[in-house]
Amino acid sequence: MPTRREFLAGSAAMLALTQPGLALAADTTALPTLGAIGAARGLLVGCAVAARPLREDAAYRALIRQQARIVVAENAFKFGALRPSPTAYYFDDADALASFATENNMVLRGHNFVWHRQIPRWFAGYVTPANAEQVLVDHIEKVGGRYAGRIQSWDVVNEAVHPPDHLPHGLRNSPWQQVLGNDLQTGKPGAVPAYIEIAFRTARRVDPKALLTYNDYGIEGDDDAAAGKRRDVLALLRAMKERDIPLDALGVQSHVDARASFAAGPFSKGLGELIAGARKLGLKVMLTEMDVNDKHLPPPIPQRDAAVAATYATYLQTALADPAVIAVLTWGITDRYTWLNGEDSRADKLPERPLPFDASLQPKLAVPAMLAALRGAPTR
Ligand code: G3I
Numbered sequence: 001m002p003t004r005r006e007f008l009a010g011s012a013a014m015l016a017l018t019q020p021g022l023a024l025a026a027d028t029t030a031l032p033t034l035g036a037i038g039a040a041r042g043l044l045v046g047c048a049v050a051a052r053p054l055r056e057d058a059a060y061r062a063l064i065r066q067q068a069r070i071v072v073a074e075n076a077f078k079f080g081a082l083r084p085s086p087t088a089y090y091f092d093d094a095d096a097l098a099s100f101a102t103e104n105n106m107v108l109r110g111h112n113f114v115w116h117r118q119i120p121r122w123f124a125g126y127v128t129p130a131n132a133e134q135v136l137v138d139h140i141e142k143v144g145g146r147y148a149g150r151i152q153s154w155d156v157v158n159e160a161v162h163p164p165d166h167l168p169h170g171l172r173n174s175p176w177q178q179v180l181g182n183d184l185q186t187g188k189p190g191a192v193p194a195y196i197e198i199a200f201r202t203a204r205r206v207d208p209k210a211l212l213t214y215n216d217y218g219i220e221g222d223d224d225a226a227a228g229k230r231r232d233v234l235a236l237l238r239a240m241k242e243r244d245i246p247l248d249a250l251g252v253q254s255h256v257d258a259r260a261s262f263a264a265g266p267f268s269k270g271l272g273e274l275i276a277g278a279r280k281l282g283l284k285v286m287l288t289e290m291d292v293n294d295k296h297l298p299p300p301i302p303q304r305d306a307a308v309a310a311t312y313a314t315y316l317q318t319a320l321a322d323p324a325v326i327a328v329l330t331w332g333i334t335d336r337y338t339w340l341n342g343e344d345s346r347a348d349k350l351p352e353r354p355l356p357f358d359a360s361l362q363p364k365l366a367v368p369a370m371l372a373a374l375r376g377a378p379t380r
Contacts, residue, residue: 049071086122
């Protein structure tokens with residue numbers, strides 16, 4: 001039974017969800033935590049953690065401790081962050097998060113071994129088709145080996161599909177594709193580039209306990225671009241399975257746009273199709289980087305917060321209905337540190353409000369909306 005405070009907070013949130021213009025604040029002081037309510041349904045719920053505030057901001061650390069059962073580094077485990085030079089490794093930030101997770105009984109994700117971004121400057125002049133496999137294997141052995149046994153899931157490959165690049169199978173023309181893009185067996189272009197096959201096989205060998213994940217964005221929408229990319233991603237995963245490449249899960253980044261919440265039945269088709277498609281391939285699904293961009297909404301905060309909360313609600317209700325989904329992570333926990341104020345900011349330069357907690361670390365309407373979706377999920 002909800003307490004009176006919980007009930008009132010929930011009602012305020014629901015009212016705001018149905019009337020996005022309404023100026024209501026969420027009274028969520030008595031609400032249970034996202035992590036605990038997720039755990040009651042067998043779901044891992046948590047967030048990405050940024051290295052600097054983890055070191056410097058005690059209130060941020062406390063909020064994560066309170067809310068998260070699973071954490072992932074926003075940047076610290078990436079190739080560029082770990083590899084200042086071809087021979088040197090920088091593990092301080094990654095180790096700090098791994099220790100924080102252990103000290104607080106949290107599950108840890110790894111993000112990521114292979115990505116086309118955050119590759120260091122030295123890569124272009126150093127990595128060639130002749131040494132690329134060695135560089136990749138060394139990296140996964142060194143990094144995966146360091147944290148082996150402590151990682152719940154590794155994003156082995158991130159964002160390898162990008163149809164606008166016009167490569168066969170919708171593959172992205174990434175730095176790794178350019179040096180190791182052909183099929184491992186035939187040496188010619190194929191459905192699974194060598195770098196993907198090598199990365200997954202090496203990751204399994206190095207950390208057999210971690211779920212191995214392919215992670216991508218823009219694959220759950222109902223528009224044509226998302227539908228096309230979704231088909232390409234599912235085809236890649238199917239081709240990997242047919243080849244017995246070790247693959248356990250699909251990461252759906254879930255960077256979504258609050259505009260969608262104004263339409264009827266957002267995410268009903270594409271998101272359900274995507275998750276069912278992954279499930280039919282025998283994969284688990286994780287929502288790995290969820291946040292709700294408010295950049296196309298008018299300035300008033302109550303209106304933005306209500307639309308953001310409604311988007312969390314509809315998205316999570318749809319996704320969590322499928323028992324293949326085992327985890328939900330937001331990309332950050334507080335608007336104080338969201339990446340969206342840097343890379344993808346609003347035209348009017350108002351700070352974005354995409355995360356469950358605001359810049360003062362207070363819960364917004366998104367919190368009761370998320371809690372309601374978690375409570376409504378079937379138990380895993
Ligand atoms: O590390 C340098 C630092 O030395 C320098 O002083 C500072 C000055 O700008 O930049 C620092 O690097 C920044 C890095 O974050 C660490 O803070 C980069 O400029 C900045 O571009 C980088 O942004 C990250 C972005 O990935 C990089 O592509 C975001 O924080 C991070 O949230 C974002 O995360 C990605 C996921 O990994 C994959 N999915 C999409 C998601 C959002 O783009």
